[in-house]
Amino acid sequence: MNKLKKLKRVAAIHDISGFGKCSLTVALPIISAAGIECSVLPTAVLSTHTGGFTGFTYRDLTEDIQPIAEHWKSLDIKFDAIYTGFLGSFEQLDLVGKFFDTFRTGDNLILVDPVMADNGELYKIFSPEFAVGMRRLCSKADIIIPNLTEAALLLGEPYKPGPYEKIYIEDILKRLSAIGPQKIVLTGVFFDDEQLGAATYDAATGEIAYAFAPRVPGYYHGTGDVFGSALLSAILNGFTLGEAAAVAVRFTVSAIGKTADAGTDIRFGVNFERTIPELLADLKQGE
Numbered sequence: 001m002n003k004l005k006k007l008k009r010v011a012a013i014h015d016i017s018g019f020g021k022c023s024l025t026v027a028l029p030i031i032s033a034a035g036i037e038c039s040v041l042p043t044a045v046l047s048t049h050t051g052g053f054t055g056f057t058y059r060d061l062t063e064d065i066q067p068i069a070e071h072w073k074s075l076d077i078k079f080d081a082i083y084t085g086f087l088g089s090f091e092q093l094d095l096v097g098k099f100f101d102t103f104r105t106g107d108n109l110i111l112v113d114p115v116m117a118d119n120g121e122l123y124k125i126f127s128p129e130f131a132v133g134m135r136r137l138c139s140k141a142d143i144i145i146p147n148l149t150e151a152a153l154l155l156g157e158p159y160k161p162g163p164y165e166k167i168y169i170e171d172i173l174k175r176l177s178a179i180g181p182q183k184i185v186l187t188g189v190f191f192d193d194e195q196l197g198a199a200t201y202d203a204a205t206g207e208i209a210y211a212f213a214p215r216v217p218g219y220y221h222g223t224g225d226v227f228g229s230a231l232l233s234a235i236l237n238g239f240t241l242g243e244a245a246a247v248a249v250r251f252t253v254s255a256i257g258k259t260a261d262a263g264t265d266i267r268f269g270v271n272f273e274r275t276i277p278e279l280l281a282d283l284k285q286g287e
């Protein structure tokens with residue numbers, strides 16, 4: 001038997017929302033299924049995510065971030081990638097920035113999903129200044145994956161609803177890269193009502209790519225985390241940025257389709273579980 005290659009390892013830094021399939025309850029299963037070790041640093045424990053539910057519990061774990069990082073450092077643990085999503089406060093943004101400084105190796109990948117807004121609106125729990133702190137964290141990343149609302153907030157300009165024009169999207173991609181990250185994946189891109197997807201930009205090569213799939217009506221929660229987890233899994237499996245975005249779009253849209261067919265409450269997350277075989281088949285193509 002061939003000797004198995006050493007597993008790649010990700011540190012996933014997100015909250016854990018017990019119900020509603022987002023953040024760590026999505027990142028851990030998807031990244032693990034893709035054959036990548038996933039260490040988790042939970043930043044908070046909630047009963048549900050905050051999108052559309054009221055009365056959720058919120059146990060803040062800010063105090064645990066530094067001691068967890070110090071313990072991992074004392075064990076000389078290395079990560080091939082660090083993946084952050086929802087962060088609840090300025091203090092958490094600062095601590096996660098320090099985590100990047102501590103665990104950056106020169107050839108690992110820091111992916112920041114600047115979770116804070118969608119559909120032209122900042123999530124209710126954030127103040128407008130939060131975008132400034134998130135921009136600072138993004139400046140330390142290699143890849144960021146904002147949606148168009150988050151992109152506008154990061155650039156300090158008003159949100160523009162679609163449909164979009166290529167020139168607008170490509171200008172945004174380049175200006176986001178000027179914040180610091182070499183690679184940008186912009187989600188929620190559409191030029192007409194039929195197709196929805198992502199645009200990617202790699203400043204190192206100047207390459208811009210698009211990945212689209214037929215639009216499924218409705219706003220399904222947790223799809224950003226499903227997308228980000230699949231994107232990172234594809235990149236760590238050797239796909240280029242543009243190819244990885246295509247894999248992640250296909251996976252996310254297929255999961256949304258199954259959820260829409262079942263008539264599931266849009267707050268409850270998408271059926272990524274039954275879509276994992278499709279993701280693995282796509283990842284295998286790249287071997």
Ligand code: PXL
Pocket residue numbers: 015017022023046048049050051085086115123221222223224225
């Ligand atoms: O999916 C992003 C996300 C993660 N975690 C929490 C959230 C959200 C989006 O609303 O509320 C707690």
